[in-house]
Amino acid sequence: MTDNNLVPEPKSSIFDAVNDVLQDEEAARRVMMNPALAKGFPNGHPVGPSGDAAQGAHGGDACGCGNHQGACGCHDDSGTGDDQIPLKAVDDIGRATAEDVREALHQVIDPELGIDVIDLGLVYGIEIDELGRAIITMTLTTPACPLTDLIEDECASTLAGLVEEFRIDWTWNPRWTMDRITPEGRDQLAALGFNFDNFPTY
Numbered sequence: 001m002t003d004n005n006l007v008p009e010p011k012s013s014i015f016d017a018v019n020d021v022l023q024d025e026e027a028a029r030r031v032m033m034n035p036a037l038a039k040g041f042p043n044g045h046p047v048g049p050s051g052d053a054a055q056g057a058h059g060g061d062a063c064g065c066g067n068h069q070g071a072c073g074c075h076d077d078s079g080t081g082d083d084q085i086p087l088k089a090v091d092d093i094g095r096a097t098a099e100d101v102r103e104a105l106h107q108v109i110d111p112e113l114g115i116d117v118i119d120l121g122l123v124y125g126i127e128i129d130e131l132g133r134a135i136i137t138m139t140l141t142t143p144a145c146p147l148t149d150l151i152e153d154e155c156a157s158t159l160a161g162l163v164e165e166f167r168i169d170w171t172w173n174p175r176w177t178m179d180r181i182t183p184e185g186r187d188q189l190a191a192l193g194f195n196f197d198n199f200p201t202y
Contacts, residue, residue, distance in 0.1 A: 086125040098126040108154045121180025134166040
């Protein structure tokens with residue numbers, strides 16, 4: 001006769017399976033927190049002289065997505081346009097990355113020029129801290145521009161539900177110039193009838 005009050009015997013967990021492969025409990029915990037790091041443990045052994053799980057299979061720093069080109073929101077100096085914005089993110093499953101925040105900010109429109117703050121080149125950097133909070137380094141076309149509160153409100157509406165909290169660090173160094181406008185932004189401004197020869201220079 002079976003006693004229904006007995007606690008079932010523990011079953012092997014996914015963690016146990018990962019730990020069996022890696023033979024390293026600390027490494028197994030890191031892989032469980034971020035499965036993409038498993039690419040850094042070919043044949044169950046860490047790569048690199050330090051044995052750090054963040055080292056990719058090719059010896060370079062791997063992104064949280066296992067991509068070496070910044071696709072998960074890490075910094076990538078090789079691109080142009082949006083890719084020039086420094087991105088820094090702590091990659092956890094289900095957590096928004098700096099890339100997600102950058103894409104969302106395409107919806108924040110500069111009221112004066114009518115294009116988004118990313119294509120206008122107003123965003124200098126995006127960081128996601130260890131608590132999932134976004135820190136955005138941003139400027140305006142001129143330090144005298146009175147639109148900081150309006151843009152902060154737009155960012156709050158756009159980022160609601162994407163990140164728990166955000167902060168905008170306003171900066172005037174380096175000063176914004178037309179050179180920061182992306183090709184897409186220039187096309188949008190041209191379509192609106194803006195003449196770049198008449199744009200003010202600072």
